[in-house]
Amino acid sequence: MTIASSEFVGEITAKVESKSNTPTLPPGTTLRDIIKTLPPEVFVKNTPRAWLGVAFSLLAVGLGYASIAFAPWYLLPLAWIFTGTALTGFFVLGHDCGHRSFSPKLWVNDLVGHVLFLPLLYPFHPWRIMHDRHHNHTNKLGEDNAWYPFTAREYAEIKPYERFFYRLIRGRFWWIGSIIHWAVLHFDASIYPERQRSQVRFSAGLVIAYAAIAFPLIIAFGGIAGWVNFFLMPWLVYHFWMSTFTIVHHTMPDIQFKEGDRWNAAQDQLTGTVHCDYPAWVEWLCHDINVHIPHHISTAIPFYNLRKAHKSLQENWGEYLYTTKFSWELMKQIGDKCHIYDEQDCYRSFKQAGF
Template sequence: MTVSTVKPENLEFDAPASALRLKDILKTLPKECFQKNSRKAWSAALFSVAVVALGYWGLAVAPWFLLPVLWIFTGTALTGFFVIGHDCGHRSFAKRRWVNDLVGHLFMMPLIYPFHSWRILHNFHHTHTNKLDIDNAWQPFQTEYYDSLPRSLQNGYEGLRGRFWWVGSIVHWAGIHFTLAEFQPKDHSKVKLSVAVVLIFAAIAFPTLILTTGIWGFVKFWLMPWLVYHFWMSTFTLVHHTAPDIAFYPEEQWNAADSQLSGTVHCNYPGWVESLCHDINVHVPHHISTAIPSYNLRMAYQSLQQNWGNRLYKECNFSWALMKEITDQCHLYHPEACYRSFTDYRQGQ
């Protein structure tokens, strides 16, 4: 794919990193990156519906020993449902707001994810990415706060920062998306609507599924794919902004452009995962501008590589070694070393 670019030398930008502004980056991106294409948007939505339907058909007819493979496939395809809703939440799916809201609710409804609740809290993450004590996505605890917690909560935090990272999305989903106290009064009506939508869906779908297929049918057709979906949600979100040398900054030291450009990780996943999840792993341009639809993320990333490659965080490949590095080291905030592991912290006490 060929994209028009503005060479960095033409920007005459030799200022220190703290002076970098998002608009300096945005003006180097091709205008095509921001253009909505209804054919591509609806094709992606229909593709997700088709592959999810294929997954459920497979679960219905396959022998028991193929179920784990089909759970992985179907749960990954359901993550594509979330990405469609993700575009809707950023108003990059359709030009009309009501279409974005309707499609967003429909695609996030089977995931029991309240659309407006997620949209509002997720936009907050984009506004405060990697801002210490404020960002609401995977920011590390400071040692003082960690020490103030009862041992049970310390154990829980250690698990979510360790080998049980894949549960983190479920905790995040259940902990804040159904509670009005997390939202400003002006947003309460929208949050109530989205919560009502998923609760009504669950109240109809779950008993129907259990009555027609039994408890095992509920586990087989909904719970297991849903857990795989949350595995990817936890993994994508953690990897997007976590590495031993990616810092969270106090508000007085924080710079939006630096955090969005250099504090966001591009991770390569197997091609079938990237296809089913609509390139959500191409995450750096999404943090430069949420107006870029998912089908234009690769075009935008190519431009960022050409124009801002010296500021991009190094790419990585999804692997057990990557997850082990993150879950072994990225535990507690450290003002100089970015992170401190639980082991190092206890040894230093």
């Protein structure tokens, strides 16, 4: 993973110190207007290409587990990193299933999504329902559920233990954010509408049953060390990427969240979403999930068409796109600044906000 150059660090620091400078779309611009500028072929589902993605991820994960099995102890961290990153590819493919962009057939999307999510212990339907809400209310205060930033008033009103975890994931421990999100929001059917609770219970029950079978088997053949090597460490790497991708997608010191009466789908889906370049091996294993702006323009675009759609957006809407590059310095800037949401400055640190 590349450390930012001094020029890039300076660029990021300049962004951190500025207020929101997001350009405003021409009056009357709608999301449909943006979608119409995309080539029609980016919306076309290619079933062989989708299954090729599954085959690629299966091969990569298999190689990862083989590397864990045969690597000497001093190379295990590299094997964990590779395997966990490859498992993130499972999530990305399941993500397309959740948006129904993997297959034209609903039952195929549900089946493949559940199967790919099982090794991650991720309940498919609860995630799908929550994620749809995120897309419908991206960067909307009081509605979005992905890395939602507390205002000073909201932070002051939450319980002490909630403040502890909020401070944790909004700082240098951002990488456990998706673990907390997974544990709190994806197993409790009571927080979902009544009509969706049976789906939530099914997916959560399937994950629990999988763990009840897989964990004892892993421990029986490899002991606790085997469980740590083959499940826990790759799973933590997977969540590192889940947390990193998702926080960077919508959290920058100069990207606004807005109240509902000021929120505009075209403006806030296009300019409130971040394109971030990662090392090539990460992008390959994770099926270009970092090419995220087209996905917020339309969830109907399959993963293998994201780059073509992004190129079109660059040609037609380039001045409105927020692009950056992954680095540890970038994550430090987000972790040091993006704490308490402020309408004027977008974000203030806990210290600046008086906490």
